Amino acid sequence: MTKKKLKKYIFIELLFTLIFIGIFLCLLVFNQNNEKGQKFKNPASLKGGTIATWSGSLSNQIASKSIEEAHFAFYTNPVDMFQDLRTRKVDACILPSYRIKALKNDYPDLSILDQSLGMSQTSFIFSDKSNELRKQFNEFLEAKKADGTMEMLEEKWFSNPSNYANIPYDKAQLSGENGTIDVAIAADAIPYEYIRDGQIIGYEPEFLDLFCQEYGYNYKMQNMQFDAMLMGISTSKYDIGLSNVEYTEERAQKVNYGSFMREEPIVAIVNNGNPYSKGLIEDLKLSFSKTFIVGSRWKGLIHGLLITLLISGSSIIFGSIQGYFFFLWTKNYPGIFKRIIIFFSNIFLGLPIVVFIMITYYILFGKSRLSGVFISIIAFTFMFSIYVHDCLHASIKTVPPEQREAALALGYTEGQTLVHILIPQALDSFLPSYKNEIISLLKSTSIVGYIAVNDLTRQGDLIRATTYDAFFPLITVALVYLLLTWIIIYFIKLLLSYVNPKRRKPSQILKGIDTNSDPL
Amino acid sequence: MNNTHESTKEIVLKVSNLTKAYGEVKPINQMSFEVYKNDAIAIIGPSGTGKSTLLRMINMLNTPTSGQIFLGDEEVTKEGYPLNKLRLKVGMVFQSYTLFSHMTVIENCMDAQIKLLKRSRQEAYARAYDELNKVHMTDHILKYPDQLSGGQKQRVAIARALAMDPEILLLDEPTSALDPTMVSEVETVIKSLSKRGITMLIVTHEMRLARAASNRVFFLTGGSIYEEGSPEKIFDNPEREATKNFVKRIKKKEWLIKNKDFDFLTSISEIDSFCRDADISIKTNKAIQSIFEETVTQIMLPQIKGQPLIKFTLEYSGQSQLLRLMIEYAGPKLRITDTDNEMAKNLLLYYSDIIEVEPTSDDLNDGFNNAFELKLKKSL
Numbered sequence: 100m101t102k103k104k105l106k107k108y109i110f111i112e113l114l115f116t117l118i119f120i121g122i123f124l125c126l127l128v129f130n131q132n133n134e135k136g137q138k139f140k141n142p143a144s145l146k147g148g149t150i151a152t153w154s155g156s157l158s159n160q161i162a163s164k165s166i167e168e169a170h171f172a173f174y175t176n177p178v179d180m181f182q183d184l185r186t187r188k189v190d191a192c193i194l195p196s197y198r199i200k201a202l203k204n205d206y207p208d209l210s211i212l213d214q215s216l217g218m219s220q221t222s223f224i225f226s227d228k229s230n231e232l233r234k235q236f237n238e239f240l241e242a243k244k245a246d247g248t249m250e251m252l253e254e255k256w257f258s259n260p261s262n263y264a265n266i267p268y269d270k271a272q273l274s275g276e277n278g279t280i281d282v283a284i285a286a287d288a289i290p291y292e293y294i295r296d297g298q299i300i301g302y303e304p305e306f307l308d309l310f311c312q313e314y315g316y317n318y319k320m321q322n323m324q325f326d327a328m329l330m331g332i333s334t335s336k337y338d339i340g341l342s343n344v345e346y347t348e349e350r351a352q353k354v355n356y357g358s359f360m361r362e363e364p365i366v367a368i369v370n371n372g373n374p375y376s377k378g379l380i381e382d383l384k385l386s387f388s389k390t391f392i393v394g395s396r397w398k399g400l401i402h403g404l405l406i407t408l409l410i411s412g413s414s415i416i417f418g419s420i421q422g423y424f425f426f427l428w429t430k431n432y433p434g435i436f437k438r439i440i441i442f443f444s445n446i447f448l449g450l451p452i453v454v455f456i457m458i459t460y461y462i463l464f465g466k467s468r469l470s471g472v473f474i475s476i477i478a479f480t481f482m483f484s485i486y487v488h489d490c491l492h493a494s495i496k497t498v499p500p501e502q503r504e505a506a507l508a509l510g511y512t513e514g515q516t517l518v519h520i521l522i523p524q525a526l527d528s529f530l531p532s533y534k535n536e537i538i539s540l541l542k543s544t545s546i547v548g549y550i551a552v553n554d555l556t557r558q559g560d561l562i563r564a565t566t567y568d569a570f571f572p573l574i575t576v577a578l579v580y581l582l583l584t585w586i587i588i589y590f591i592k593l594l595l596s597y598v599n600p601k602r603r604k605p606s607q608i609l610k611g612i613d614t615n616s617d618p619l
Numbered sequence: 620m621n622n623t624h625e626s627t628k629e630i631v632l633k634v635s636n637l638t639k640a641y642g643e644v645k646p647i648n649q650m651s652f653e654v655y656k657n658d659a660i661a662i663i664g665p666s667g668t669g670k671s672t673l674l675r676m677i678n679m680l681n682t683p684t685s686g687q688i689f690l691g692d693e694e695v696t697k698e699g700y701p702l703n704k705l706r707l708k709v710g711m712v713f714q715s716y717t718l719f720s721h722m723t724v725i726e727n728c729m730d731a732q733i734k735l736l737k738r739s740r741q742e743a744y745a746r747a748y749d750e751l752n753k754v755h756m757t758d759h760i761l762k763y764p765d766q767l768s769g770g771q772k773q774r775v776a777i778a779r780a781l782a783m784d785p786e787i788l789l790l791d792e793p794t795s796a797l798d799p800t801m802v803s804e805v806e807t808v809i810k811s812l813s814k815r816g817i818t819m820l821i822v823t824h825e826m827r828l829a830r831a832a833s834n835r836v837f838f839l840t841g842g843s844i845y846e847e848g849s850p851e852k853i854f855d856n857p858e859r860e861a862t863k864n865f866v867k868r869i870k871k872k873e874w875l876i877k878n879k880d881f882d883f884l885t886s887i888s889e890i891d892s893f894c895r896d897a898d899i900s901i902k903t904n905k906a907i908q909s910i911f912e913e914t915v916t917q918i919m920l921p922q923i924k925g926q927p928l929i930k931f932t933l934e935y936s937g938q939s940q941l942l943r944l945m946i947e948y949a950g951p952k953l954r955i956t957d958t959d960n961e962m963a964k965n966l967l968l969y970y971s972d973i974i975e976v977e978p979t980s981d982d983l984n985d986g987f988n989n990a991f992e993l994k995l996k997k998s999l
């Protein structure tokens with residue numbers, strides 16, 4: 100492909116993107132108008148309605164007891180709940196009250212029904228190995244409740260919920276003389292734990308600081324999704340889990356709760372139709388600044404992008420090398436090794452990648468404390484090497500078998516035949532399928548959030564969870580993936596034309612040869 | 620022709636008791652022969668008699684089931700003899716185009732020299748250029764195989780093999796995949812190789828090429844060398860029956876009638892396809908079908924009491940274009956020209972003359988005691 104053609108190609112891709120963004124904005128404007136819905140006065144009036152709850156949570160259990168004939172929709176983050184409440188896909192959200200208090204300004208249209216449905220009790224959770232820590236924690240909590248520290252913390256973090264961006268917080272200096280604790284946290288619940296300026300702060304982190312100071316610990320904190328946190332504690336990958344974990348009997352069978360730190364009423368949040376929009380442009384401006392500017396959130400996105408690049412880049416490089424060796428191996432010594440590769444190849448065909456990654460992280464490496472990034476690279480490298488192996492075999496088959504015989508008859512060994520004769524001719528069909536595998540690997544890495552890795556997708560989710568605004572995080576993440584895909588496509592096209600032997604000039608073909616000298 | 624080797628008799632290749640078996644099938648069975656320096660041996664024989672198998676065993680693309688192959692003094696069939704070392708000494712040209720499509724003509728001829736013989740690029744270029752010059756391809760050295768005609772590709776393949784300076788060159792039907800218009804340019808090249816004294820084995824279906832390019836001819840059939848000799852001997856005075864049939868391109872088919880209600884229509888359609896295969900004219904074809912019908916079903920069968928035993932033979936020589944029709948039968952003599960069926964007799968005599976002949980001794984053994992030949996009229 101010539102430079103000119105490539106430029107044209109890129110131009111067209113960009114044009115299409117702009118058109119898509121245009122259509123998208125139109126839909127957004129169209130979505131602004133909402134007819135007024137029903138008004139709800141108390142939980143009893145929700146009878147027969149559609150209720151959004153957090154799957155597996157206490158709110159879920161309480162709601163199913165207290166609202167008659169309700170249909171439940173299950174969510175894993177409040178942003179989506181509120182969004183659907185706004186557009187009236189659901190009639191109410193059942194959540195602990197703090198979830199909405201801090202966001203009153205952002206959601207003036209949503210209101211809390213006065214009557215609470217029940218109480219949730221929260222605490223830190225501990226892995227089976229951390230019984231000692233749990234005892235110390237309970238002791239410490241008892242003492243702090245007695246000396247008024249807990250009251251002070253309550254006042255600091257919960258009295259003025261909309262002030263969450265300005266609450267002072269300094270991370271304590273920790274000596275770590277008695278060791279380091281592995282902490283798992285799902286930092287997406289203002290004001291319990293959330294990210295500000297790239298730092299995890301909140302009511303629970305501050306208490307953790309105080310605790311560690313007292314007992315001479317240091318800690319390593321890993322931010323992840325709530326479910327990953329629960330799993331990490333129940334498999335003892337981490338020692339302590341922080342995420343204002345509500346007490347439920349079901350969870351108590353898998354993880355160990357400390358004594359309760361706080362109680363929080365569980366309430367129904369409804370959409371009573373107060374206007375919230377300040378006009379599209381204003382909304383977008385606000386949304387943009389919330390997503391990128393406030394608390395330097397763009398840094399998180401950049402960091403996520405680097406993680407995504409690190410995981411996919413390393414897996415592509417190592418996987419390609421490993422896949423090439425697998426290929427040489429199965430080509431020269433078919434038999435048991437080939438069977439093994441075919442076995443794995445079928446596994447990757449049939450297994451959702453997210454399941455494979457979780458099995459690798461929680462089961463295969465369940466007991467090890469290797470970082471999620473490292474384990475992702477191992478898993479994706481292995482997976483990619485199998486793909487590369489399969490692609491190489493498929494493309495070698497496109498070379499006529501006579502080519503191999505001719506090379507052998509000339510005296511090339513099997514290995515030389517493969518490297519000098521077969522592979523060069525197979526590249527034409529190999530590179531396009533290789534490109535597809537690279538792109539699908541890049542996209543597959545978006546699931547590493549499940550194993551506590553904060554890649555690009557996960558960083559977008561985090562922003563979404565803190566700002567309660569989906570538009571810019573999702574669009575930004577989508578555009579970055581698309582951009583990366585284009586770069587890969589462009590690069591492979593370039594490579595294809597580079598490896599095309601016919602591109603060479605006569606002077607390159609006859610390099611180092613004096614064609615005028617008398618032959619022999 | 621290069622017949623001067625008689626005095627030196629340096630053995631380049633020796634094959635002894637070579638056998639290749641695919642399960643029950645033995646395309647090569649206990650074959651032995653020697654090839655001397657400067658020999659150009661044409662290997663001919665019907666399809667499926669193991670000619671390709673033989674060549675492929677000589678450079679071990681196929682592994683022999685038993686027997687030995689010697690190149691010079693070295694036994695190459697010995698356990699652990701390095702295959703690529705053997706293949707460097709044996710050049711091979713295949714039927715279909717086996718030039719490497721990602722290399723230019725000159726690179727095709729240089730690459731193996733550089734990588735395997737460790738020649739310098741300059742040396743390799745000079746050697747390749749020299750061979751390409753001999754096959755008149757120096758104008759095309761920077762072209763890729765897909766820019767060449769079939770004949771040109773085969774000439775490059777020959778140059779590529781020779782640039783490796785092999786001790787012996789094997790050619791497996793080098794012209795049979797070519798357009799008829801390109802056969803002669805490749806044949807000319809092969810003839811020039813034999814003039815240069817290149818030791819080679821050529822498997823070919825082109826008798827013209829076999830005769831012109833070789834000093835010895837092997838006729839292969841039934842897994843062994845059935846007859847061997849100079850081209851003059853094999854093509855002009857073959858001693859044995861099968862050789863004769865093969866070089867005269869004799870096609871022969873027999874129909875046995877053992878039953879009064881035999882499948883007449885199938886026999887007729889078999890006669891039809893025999894004639895088409897042998898390129899016999901439609902007119903003659905129809906005449907033969909008529910003769911078969913009148914003689915066998917109209918005249919002979921009604922006269923025979925009990926079970927018939929009749930053999931109808933068609934024989935055609937592609938070389939002399941002579942056609943022979945024979946009928947042999949068992950039992951008492953029948954009245955062929957003296958029949959009641961006037962119409963059948965007239966038709967028969969319109970097409971042919973009938974000549975009574977003595978049955979051969981083989982036929983007598985099989986119980987055929989009467990025979991006659993039907994000579995087609997000149998007008999056909």
Ligand SMILES: Nc1ncnc2c1ncn2[C@@H]1O[C@H](COP(=O)(O)OP(=O)(O)OP(=O)(O)O)[C@@H](O)[C@H]1O
Nearest residue numbers: 641644646664665666667668669670671672673792
């Ligand atoms: N891999 C194989 N497995 C089984 N039988 C084989 C195999 N290769 C060849 N044969 C058989 O061996 C016999 C000889 O084959 P070969 O190709 O050597 O014949 P040929 O003389 O070269 O015929 P042609 O003139 O058609 O090229 C054939 O009957 C063929 O069916």
Ligand SMILES: [Mg+2]
Nearest residue numbers: 670671672792
């Ligand atoms: Mg053959």
